[in-house]
Amino acid sequence: MTDVNASVSPAGNRPADKQPRPFSAEDEVALRESLKRCSSATLEAALKFLKTGDVEPLPTVVIGVIERFVDPDLRPKLQEGNDELRLIEDLGIDSLTMMEIVILVEETLRMTINNDELRNLRTVGDIKVFIDCKARGLPPPQPAKFLPIEQIAAVMPIQPPFLFLNEASISSTHASAKYKITGEEFFLKGHFKNNPVLPASIMLEALGQLAVLYLLEGFEPTEAGKVVNAEQIFFTGCEGVRAHRVCRPGDVLSLSIRPKRAKMPLATFEGAIRVGQEKTAIAEEITLTFGLKDAPAPAAAPEAEASAASGGAGGAAPASVVAPASPATTGTTSSSSPTA
Amino acid sequence: MAGRVFITGLGLITSIGNDVPSVTAALRELRHGIQLYPPFAGDDVPVKVAAPVRGFDTASNDPEDWTYPDAYRIRREVIRGMAPHGLYAWCAMQQAITDAGLGEADFANNPDTGLYAASGGSPQLMGYMLGRMHQLGVMRCSPLGIVAAISGTLNFNLVAHFKIKGASCGFSSACASSAHALGYAYDDLVLGRAKRMFVVGAEDGNVDSILPFAGMRALSLQRDPALASRPFDAARDGFVGTGGAAVLVLETEDEVQRRGAPVYGEVAAWGQASDGHNVAISHPEGEGLALAMRRALQAAQLAPGDVDYINAHATSTPIGDLSEVRAIKSVFAGSGEEGGAGGRSPASPAISSTKALTGHGLSLAGAMESAFCALALREGFLPGSAHIAQLDPECAGLRILRKTVAEPPRVVLNNSSGFGGANVSVVLKRA
Numbered sequence: 001m002t003d004v005n006a007s008v009s010p011a012g013n014r015p016a017d018k019q020p021r022p023f024s025a026e027d028e029v030a031l032r033e034s035l036k037r038c039s040s041a042t043l044e045a046a047l048k049f050l051k052t053g054d055v056e057p058l059p060t061v062v063i064g065v066i067e068r069f070v071d072p073d074l075r076p077k078l079q080e081g082n083d084e085l086r087l088i089e090d091l092g093i094d095s096l097t098m099m100e101i102v103i104l105v106e107e108t109l110r111m112t113i114n115n116d117e118l119r120n121l122r123t124v125g126d127i128k129v130f131i132d133c134k135a136r137g138l139p140p141p142q143p144a145k146f147l148p149i150e151q152i153a154a155v156m157p158i159q160p161p162f163l164f165l166n167e168a169s170i171s172s173t174h175a176s177a178k179y180k181i182t183g184e185e186f187f188l189k190g191h192f193k194n195n196p197v198l199p200a201s202i203m204l205e206a207l208g209q210l211a212v213l214y215l216l217e218g219f220e221p222t223e224a225g226k227v228v229n230a231e232q233i234f235f236t237g238c239e240g241v242r243a244h245r246v247c248r249p250g251d252v253l254s255l256s257i258r259p260k261r262a263k264m265p266l267a268t269f270e271g272a273i274r275v276g277q278e279k280t281a282i283a284e285e286i287t288l289t290f291g292l293k294d295a296p297a298p299a300a301a302p303e304a305e306a307s308a309a310s311g312g313a314g315g316a317a318p319a320s321v322v323a324p325a326s327p328a329t330t331g332t333t334s335s336s337s338p339t340a
Numbered sequence: 341m342a343g344r345v346f347i348t349g350l351g352l353i354t355s356i357g358n359d360v361p362s363v364t365a366a367l368r369e370l371r372h373g374i375q376l377y378p379p380f381a382g383d384d385v386p387v388k389v390a391a392p393v394r395g396f397d398t399a400s401n402d403p404e405d406w407t408y409p410d411a412y413r414i415r416r417e418v419i420r421g422m423a424p425h426g427l428y429a430w431c432a433m434q435q436a437i438t439d440a441g442l443g444e445a446d447f448a449n450n451p452d453t454g455l456y457a458a459s460g461g462s463p464q465l466m467g468y469m470l471g472r473m474h475q476l477g478v479m480r481c482s483p484l485g486i487v488a489a490i491s492g493t494l495n496f497n498l499v500a501h502f503k504i505k506g507a508s509c510g511f512s513s514a515c516a517s518s519a520h521a522l523g524y525a526y527d528d529l530v531l532g533r534a535k536r537m538f539v540v541g542a543e544d545g546n547v548d549s550i551l552p553f554a555g556m557r558a559l560s561l562q563r564d565p566a567l568a569s570r571p572f573d574a575a576r577d578g579f580v581g582t583g584g585a586a587v588l589v590l591e592t593e594d595e596v597q598r599r600g601a602p603v604y605g606e607v608a609a610w611g612q613a614s615d616g617h618n619v620a621i622s623h624p625e626g627e628g629l630a631l632a633m634r635r636a637l638q639a640a641q642l643a644p645g646d647v648d649y650i651n652a653h654a655t656s657t658p659i660g661d662l663s664e665v666r667a668i669k670s671v672f673a674g675s676g677e678e679g680g681a682g683g684r685s686p687a688s689p690a691i692s693s694t695k696a697l698t699g700h701g702l703s704l705a706g707a708m709e710s711a712f713c714a715l716a717l718r719e720g721f722l723p724g725s726a727h728i729a730q731l732d733p734e735c736a737g738l739r740i741l742r743k744t745v746a747e748p749p750r751v752v753l754n755n756s757s758g759f760g761g762a763n764v765s766v767v768l769k770r771a
Contacts, residue, residue, distance in 0.1 A: 037404065069416075071415070071416070094417075096483050096484060099483035100420075100482070100483055103479075103480060103482070103483070106479075107480070112479075
């Protein structure tokens, strides 16, 4: 594990145009200068990656670089290890600061990041996964899709005043959402008398709604030419539901679900709710039934289903899942797709 | 009838002091801010002295490395897009706001408050950014390199950070720049376009902003800090570079009354004219500057005899000082003739160049010296022209003050001249 490049690319996946020079003593001096305002853990992690090619320390590097640019008052948030922290809303990072972060990451990890690769990085987790893929020479995962309330309401069969998602972020493997308890919810008048508390059943409902949104926006059926029919999604069952915290007007619920199994006609999810960093509720399993319908006019994009892919930290063997999407010979991650 | 405009606040980061009291004391005691400047120590640098601001270290290209007095605290998001002179000006703005007694609502998000600024940009950061671009590639330029370096960096930063909603822009007429900023700010107030204007002049005052003047032989090669800047002296040999920032708060009469704000003095009028002569050399007879002074006095409805004091532009260059001397003689009729006791005409106002103390602040000069004039008006003294051992014979007949005197002036002129022969004269009056 001492030599630099040999061990980096397990299956020759490193992009062809990137054969970094061996890491020299001068490079180390420059690196120390670049990272002088980062934690020593950041520097050590970067050195380990550059000297051994081991990608395991990359999240430490990424967090360390972000931390260096975040207002000191907000830094403790980063230490909580919450991958759903949003760069703009939670960490106050504006687009110029984002560029400063990118340039320092580029310098540190000796990689090049294109503008169009950045556009969909909204959370700390997005960045970690993205950098992990870059370092492994893999194409970055399909970015999470962000849906503001207007878009959510446009696709959901459930509508206000019974829609409990304000904004959501959907990827093929995960969905997260926020809901702020306004105090105006009609049921709070009676739940409880003179003491408004969000019913636990509504928490479960909100997780279920996020699962519905995932089926509509994040899930791609294996059946060719079909999409999930919004009118045929129903609740089937749930297991292992526990509430840990009383939620009142003003609280912002951070909802998160992950598909465990999804195959017509059943989809099973695990779900969790936090308020800030406080564990609020979990559901070990929420199961929905769903039906399919013909996809609208232009055929659905012929993408390989990435159901298990790209979790980054999970680590199993994402290479084999994702690799077919881009022929290893031509290599570079973003060169040939004319999607812009 | 034109409205009146008053100076209600000052902020100063200068080579002779980083606040109003210490600058006032330096002007009274003729204490200069010039030193053997360590960055000029190399054998290949014939220039040895400069007048840097004290209490700040902005040598690094990375603003996060900079140090500054404890009285100020600046967040990373604010300082990251600044040049060194942006930092000086940010601090001077804080002083001026406090000095004028402005509440946040008086300036922040207030459409009646504007800001005019002048600086030469940051040669240091521009050089650094271009070096990085050529060395590391186009995409590795700091994303804030441009707004920190180019001419205009001063107004970009201050307007954003102080939430200025009224008029804003930068002025670029070299050493007349911040005098222009003051003049146009005055106009906006008189025309009712604003109720309050910040006027800001600033310069980095470091190796990259000063030394390029060596090539045109404009810098003094003196090694003695007490001799290097000596406007009107027969042996003057060039100017001494300085940096820093000066901020003036100008307000309309209505605002002054509404706020009950104490004032330093009144901006009575200003005038400008150009030499149309040479890109870098002033007109030998000071034609443009003479016309600028005449226009300023005419606009103020004053006669030359009403002027008690002129803060001259005189930078201590052989040619420039001479042009100004001739311009003054032509305006203040009779002052060129021998007369009265002491060989000077009674028509000559008192004259000094405070650049003997501060060095020459380039774009900073006009605002800084107008601030000095405001101090002279409020405190009732005339700052002397230091370091004159032997007066240039051409100055005969002019009342060049060799010492600070306790004469309260009623009317003062502040002259500024820049490259291309841009000349500005500002008239200030005791309130």
